[in-house]
Amino acid sequence: MQLFKKTNIDFIGKRYYAFAFSAVLLLSGIVSLVVKGGPKLGIDFTGGTLVQLGFQTVVPMSELRVALAQKGYPDAELQDFQTEKSVIIRVPKSEKSATVLGEELTEAVRSQFVGSAPIVQRAESVGPAVGRALTNQALSAIIWATILIIIYVGFRFRSTLWGVCSIAALLHDVLSVVGIFSIMNKEISVTVVAGILTLAGYSMNDTIVIYDRMRENIRLSKKETLAEIINRSVNETLSRTIMTSMTVAITVLVLFLFGGSVIHDFAFALLWGVFVGSYSSIFVAAPIIYEWQARRDRKRAVAIAKGVRPGPVLKR
Amino acid sequence: MSRSQIVLWTTFVLVGLSIYFLVPTVRWYRMPVSERTDYEQQKDPILGKILNLGLDLRGGTHLILELDRSKLDPKININDALDRAIEIIRNRVDQFGVAEPMIARQGDRWIVVQLPGIKDPERAKELIGKTALLEFRLVDDSGALATFSSALAAKKMTVMQFLAQQKAETLSPEIAKLLPKGLEVIPNRETHYLMVHSPAALTGATLVDAKVQFGQGDMGGFPSVGIEFNPEGAKLFGQVTEANVNKQLAIVLDGMVQSAPVIRSAIPDGHAIIEGNFSAEEAKLLSTVLRAGALPAPVRVIEERTVGPTLGEDSIKAGVRSSLIGLFLVILFMVIYYRSSGLIADLAMLINMLFIFGVMACLHATVTLPGIAGTILSLAMAVDANVLILERVREELQAGKSVRLAIDLGYKHAWPAIIDGHVTNLISAGLLFQFGTGPIKGFAVTLFWGVLISIFTAVFFTHMVYDYWFSGTDAPELNF
Numbered sequence: 001m002q003l004f005k006k007t008n009i010d011f012i013g014k015r016y017y018a019f020a021f022s023a024v025l026l027l028s029g030i031v032s033l034v035v036k037g038g039p040k041l042g043i044d045f046t047g048g049t050l051v052q053l054g055f056q057t058v059v060p061m062s063e064l065r066v067a068l069a070q071k072g073y074p075d076a077e078l079q080d081f082q083t084e085k086s087v088i089i090r091v092p093k094s095e096k097s098a099t100v101l102g103e104e105l106t107e108a109v110r111s112q113f114v115g116s117a118p119i120v121q122r123a124e125s126v127g128p129a130v131g132r133a134l135t136n137q138a139l140s141a142i143i144w145a146t147i148l149i150i151i152y153v154g155f156r157f158r159s160t161l162w163g164v165c166s167i168a169a170l171l172h173d174v175l176s177v178v179g180i181f182s183i184m185n186k187e188i189s190v191t192v193v194a195g196i197l198t199l200a201g202y203s204m205n206d207t208i209v210i211y212d213r214m215r216e217n218i219r220l221s222k223k224e225t226l227a228e229i230i231n232r233s234v235n236e237t238l239s240r241t242i243m244t245s246m247t248v249a250i251t252v253l254v255l256f257l258f259g260g261s262v263i264h265d266f267a268f269a270l271l272w273g274v275f276v277g278s279y280s281s282i283f284v285a286a287p288i289i290y291e292w293q294a295r296r297d298r299k300r301a302v303a304i305a306k307g308v309r310p311g312p313v314l315k316r
Numbered sequence: 317m318s319r320s321q322i323v324l325w326t327t328f329v330l331v332g333l334s335i336y337f338l339v340p341t342v343r344w345y346r347m348p349v350s351e352r353t354d355y356e357q358q359k360d361p362i363l364g365k366i367l368n369l370g371l372d373l374r375g376g377t378h379l380i381l382e383l384d385r386s387k388l389d390p391k392i393n394i395n396d397a398l399d400r401a402i403e404i405i406r407n408r409v410d411q412f413g414v415a416e417p418m419i420a421r422q423g424d425r426w427i428v429v430q431l432p433g434i435k436d437p438e439r440a441k442e443l444i445g446k447t448a449l450l451e452f453r454l455v456d457d458s459g460a461l462a463t464f465s466s467a468l469a470a471k472k473m474t475v476m477q478f479l480a481q482q483k484a485e486t487l488s489p490e491i492a493k494l495l496p497k498g499l500e501v502i503p504n505r506e507t508h509y510l511m512v513h514s515p516a517a518l519t520g521a522t523l524v525d526a527k528v529q530f531g532q533g534d535m536g537g538f539p540s541v542g543i544e545f546n547p548e549g550a551k552l553f554g555q556v557t558e559a560n561v562n563k564q565l566a567i568v569l570d571g572m573v574q575s576a577p578v579i580r581s582a583i584p585d586g587h588a589i590i591e592g593n594f595s596a597e598e599a600k601l602l603s604t605v606l607r608a609g610a611l612p613a614p615v616r617v618i619e620e621r622t623v624g625p626t627l628g629e630d631s632i633k634a635g636v637r638s639s640l641i642g643l644f645l646v647i648l649f650m651v652i653y654y655r656s657s658g659l660i661a662d663l664a665m666l667i668n669m670l671f672i673f674g675v676m677a678c679l680h681a682t683v684t685l686p687g688i689a690g691t692i693l694s695l696a697m698a699v700d701a702n703v704l705i706l707e708r709v710r711e712e713l714q715a716g717k718s719v720r721l722a723i724d725l726g727y728k729h730a731w732p733a734i735i736d737g738h739v740t741n742l743i744s745a746g747l748l749f750q751f752g753t754g755p756i757k758g759f760a761v762t763l764f765w766g767v768l769i770s771i772f773t774a775v776f777f778t779h780m781v782y783d784y785w786f787s788g789t790d791a792p793e794l795n796f
Contacts (some may be wrong), residue, residue, distance in 0.1 A: 002710075054626065084630065098620045099437050121627035123437075127618030130380060134424065134753070137758035145744045152743065156736055194686055194748065194756045198763070200691055201744045203761065205697070205737030209704065212733040240707040244700040247649060251642035251692050260634030261370055262627070263685050270693075 007235045011282060012227040013289050018283035022172060025276075029179015042189035043090060043194060045135050047128035051102045054086040056117040061087070063092070064109070071108040081261045085119055088261065090187075098123035127225060138193050145197065146170075149204060166207045169285035172227060173203045173276050177269055186265060195266040199273025202248065206241065206281040213237050214289065226293055234286050244276040253304055322781040326772075330526035331667065331766020334674025339434045340365040341677050349364040356416070362414060367677045368432075370758060371621070373635070375628035377440055380619035381405075384424055394424065395783030401611050402427055407707070408443050417699060427615070438621050444615070445573065450523065450606070451516035453502070455564035455576055460496050461511035475501060475509055496542040496701040502566065504573035512566050512573075518556055518612060522549025528599045529589065533549050541575075543606060550586025560583035567606065575602055578770035635688050643669075647701060654706050655795035661702035661774070668698050668766070668773040675765045686759035692744075697741060701774035703732040710796050719794060723782050727775070734775060739768045 007213055011018075033039060056218065061080050068076045079088040086104050096104075102120040109118040146167060154163035177196055181188055188196075213233040220230055252274055256267035337472070344352065344366045355362060371378050388397055402419055405427065409417045418430040430597075434440050465475050471491060479501060481487040495501065500514045518792075525544040545553050556565070557579050566576040568588070577590045593601070623631075650658035672691055676683065709726030717725065745767060748760035785794065 012477045017643070018621065046496075055622075086627075097441075097617065098435075098622060102622075107356075119624065119626070121624045122621070122622065124621040125619065127380075127382075128617045129382070130426075137751040137753070141747045144751075145747045149740050149746070156732075188751075190688075190756055191686055194689075194759045196754070197744050197748055197761075198690075201741040202693075202738045205700065208740065209733040212736060216729070217454060222450070236711070240703050243653065243703045244696075247646050247699050247703070248693075248696040250649065251647045251696055254638045254642040254645065255689065255692065257636055258638040259685075259689075260631050260638075262631050263635070263689060266686065266689060270689075273430045289516075 002239070004026065007238055008231075009238075010231055011233060012231050012287060015283070015287035015290070018287060022280075022284055025176050026172065028178065029176055029182060032182040036182055039182055040185065040187040041131075041135075042187045042192070043092070043124065043126050043131070044190040045138075045188070046092065047126050047130045047131040048090060048092040049096060049098055049101050049125040050088060050090050050123070051105050051120060052086055052088045052122035052123045053102075053105060053118045054084070055113075056085070057083065057113070057115055058085055059087070059109070059113050063083060063112075067108060067112040068105070071104070073105075073108075085259055086261060088122075095217055096125070098125035101125070109133065122259070134190065138190075141197065144255075153208065161289070162211055162215075163224050165285060165288050165292065166204060166211065168288060169207050169280045170200055172280050172284050173273060174200055176276050177272055181269070188266070191263070191264065191266040192269050195273070197268030199270055199277055202270075202273060203277030203280060204279050206244070207285040209240065210237050210281050210286060211289070214286070223257050225289060226297075230286050230290050230304065234282055239280070241278055241282065245274055249274045261278055291294060318785040320780045323776045324784075327667070327777055327780070330671055330674070332643070333678075334670050337365075337674045337677040338367075338670075340368045341673075364506045364679070364680060367673065368416060368681075368682045369632070369678070370682045371430055371432060371623055371628075372685050373628050373632050375431055375435065375623045375625035375685065376430065377434045378619075378621040379429040379431075379437070379441065379444070379617055380422065380620045381427040381429060381444065382616040383427070384614045384616060385425065398425070400614075401615065401755040403442050404611055405429060405615075407572075407710065426618070433625075435622065437620055441617055441620075443462055450519060451568045452518040452553075453500075453512040453514070453516050453558055453566045453568050453795060454556075455566050456511040456513060457563055460499055461501075463501075464494060464496065464501070464511065478507065479503055502568055502571060502573050504576075510564075510566055510573050510576060512568070516547065516568070518552055522546050522552070523550075523606060526603040528596070528603050538591070539594050539596045540601045541594070541599050541606065543588050543590065544584035545588075547586065549743070550584070553586060553588065554582060554584040557588075558584075567602075569606075574606075597720065631685055635685050639688055639692055643695070646695075650699065650702075657706055657709070657794055657796050660778050661706070663700065663701065664773040664778045665695055665698050666775060667770050668695060670763060671769045671773065672766050675769070676762065679761075681761060682758060684758035686756065687762045689777060690759040690762035691766055692761050694770055697738065697767055698770035698774040700737070701730070701770060702778060704733055705775070705778070713796060717796075722796075723779075723786075727779050731775070736770070737780055738767050738771050 009097060044259070063076055065076070065078060068074075068078075068089070073089075073091055075092060077090040077092075079090075081087070091101060102123040106118045109116060149170075150160075150167055152162040152163075153166055154160045155164065174196055177199065181192070188191075212218055213236055214230055216237075217224075217229045217233050218226075224232070249271070250268055254269045255263060256271050259267050340362050344362060347355075353370075373725065383394075383397060385394065388394070388725075398692055401500055402421065406419050408418075409419060409431065414431045414434060416432055418428070420428050422428045422557050429444065431437075431440055468475060468478055468491070471494075473491065478487070478491065481491070482501075498514055500512055501509050502512055503509045524543050524546050524652060527542045529542045530538070560579050561581055562578065564578050567574045575590060590602070599744045610611055647662045652658070652660050654661065669691070672694065681687075705726050708730045709722050712725045713724035714720065742764060745760050745764035749764060752760055782794075
């Protein structure tokens with residue numbers, strides 16, 4: 001079976017549409033982040049208490065919210081899992097231990113909703129110091145991963161251009177996930193950070209496969225223009241990009257749908273990451289190499305006209 | 317040996333090793349629960365060979381404790397203090413009867429305690445947080461224990477049952493009366509007990525130090541434990557030992573006998589040696605416990621996570637079910653899309669999975685839900701490698717190459733992209749492992765090994781299969 005015969009799509013010619021799309025995607029995320037004062041971090045980072053209650057019957061969220069406010073938890077946040085008949089209740093910056101809070105919340109729910117038979121399925125409380133340490137660890141991991149990947153890619157492709165462009169595509173994907181989490185009011189927990197780092201690895205892998213083909217074609221082809229080479233490379237790898245994205249998307253979609261509440265946000269980050277990662281490899285990573293090189297070529301032409309020694313070229 | 321033969325034999329060896337490491341795990345999870353409990357109580361060595369389920373999957377309590385540095389004696393090194401605190405906490409958790417607890421340092425001031433299956437974290441916290449009590453108690457030598465146990469036997473009760481009821485505070489006054497006044501029964505580390513005098517002759521508050529020593533006293537060459545009291549304690553200890561030569565003095569920590577050495581002579585200077593039939597390891601443990609005594613400083617709970625057993629079970633079911641569905645769909649998809657070569661890729665993926673669990677079992681790792689996700693993701697990487705290769709092979713076939721040549725060229729051309737993709741993922745997995753804790757670490761470990769194994773199974777293993785396929789004179793056609 002073959003889904004794609006030979007395609008011949010002019011990706012470079014359509015790059016401004018892609019840039020516009022990415023700009024809208026990223027800007028909406030950034031605006032949301034600015035308006036809401038940064039990403040919404042989970043109790044893993046900020047400290048606080050989380051209790052997951054399971055019920056026998058479905059309890060309406062709005063009524064539960066009112067009931068909790070009456071019991072002195074006006075700033076409790078609710079996340080609801082209809083399929084599991086359970087609700088995650090977060091109380092930011094609570095001094096109470098998870099067990100004590102769990103008992104109080106169970107009591108509050110039991111007295112209001114007869115027959116709901118609430119039980120504490122999960123109770124977590126994290127002190128602010130642990131959260132700070134975790135934030136630092138996560139930041140260190142991200143910064144070091146970025147540095148090491150730029151070094152590795154730069155070494156493998158013998159030019160910083162590829163490394164920097166691949167990181168740009170990567171930042172595009174990570175930022176869009178953080179943005180979508182902010183827009184959807186989802187919070188970023190440790191597991192979500194794991195998901196983001198995974199999608200970073202996936203997106204990187206995806207970009208590198210296409211870059212690898214571009215590098216190969218640049219080396220082999222003498223007559224084509226850079227735009228033609230890039231277009232051909234992306235078209236040649238298109239069936240692979242979509243095949244792989246589909247298989248990964250299948251597994252992640254199943255995780256997202258059936259993996260349960262514990263893994264739900266993690267799977268969401270990955271699911272979004274698969275789509276945006278594949279999109280960015282084709283529509284962002286490839287065109288920015290072109291833009292960068294076109295700019296270099298113009299400089300080079302000017303330099304040659306002035307009789308100065310020209311700078312490096314991509315072809316070799 | 318050709319490359320194919322090397323790969324073939326490596327595969328055989330790795331499959332064998334994986335199965336070998338996974339056998340105890342399979343045996344374990346097929347056992348009925350009651351049998352598992354027995355093994356856990358006997359601390360059977362099988363416990364160290366199985367893949368454990370993380371607290372997110374089986375339920376339990378996870379605590380992070382912080383040692384209050386401000387209340388720490390400035391003379392005590394913080395590292396030492398943490399080690400001592402961990403030893404005491406472990407001692408207490410053992411009494412709590414938790415199977416496979418995990419107590420470890422995290423960073424330079426935190427202690428992580430994981431108690432699988434414990435649903436009442438308040439009790440656990442109370443037990444861990446309270447100050448340890450170290451006591452020296454004289455052992456009764458009047459035969460009261462024999463009288464007491466036969467009196468109990470008349471009521472159809474063993475001393476162990478008596479102890480259990482006493483601890484649970486369900487002892488009937490009638491039975492409680494059987495214990496002579498001024499005496500107490502105290503268990504030791506093994507399933508045994510001693511009759512000791514009450515109150516304690518001496519407490520550990522005056523103990524200054526405890527060290528393992530070799531080659532001193534009568535037991536020359538054997539390890540013994542030297543202890544040292546402060547002047548006040550030395551005076552009291554001198555009086556007790558003088559009055560009780562040739563009697564046993566039990567060392568009791570948190571209500572449990574650690575050792576019961578015989579007093580050889582009066583010890584006036586506060587320097588005593590505890591001799592016994594110790595191994596070096598036992599002597600070290602005893603000295604740690606003695607030195608530990610009380611927690612060096614109070615601990616505070618700064619993180620607490622409890623996962624109830626139902627959510628744990630649901631998570632297992634959901635995780636396993638979604639993993640299997642995902643796996644099945646990918647297998648199906650590959651076969652439909654690439655037919656027989658898709659089947660070879662699927663075989664590679666299944667072997668990859670076997671290897672991942674084999675490595676995890678060998679490392680005695682803990683399987684968490686993010687860990688399962690890491691496995692799935694590394695399998696996706698493996699599939700991607702095969703997609704890259706097969707797409708290249710198709711290209712070469714379209715360019716008119718023979719099947720044999722197309723396969724070799726496909727591998728050759730796909731290799732740089734595969735290795736670059738895998739290495740970048742190894743980099744992030746390595747950093748996640750380095751900086752992550754708990755669930756993230758579990759995810760990073762499986763991703764790291766999965767990606768590493770993926771290079772072998774998805775590239776070398778499948779290539780070997782093709783090599784053997786075409787080594788016969790009339791190999792059937794392959795589809796791509």
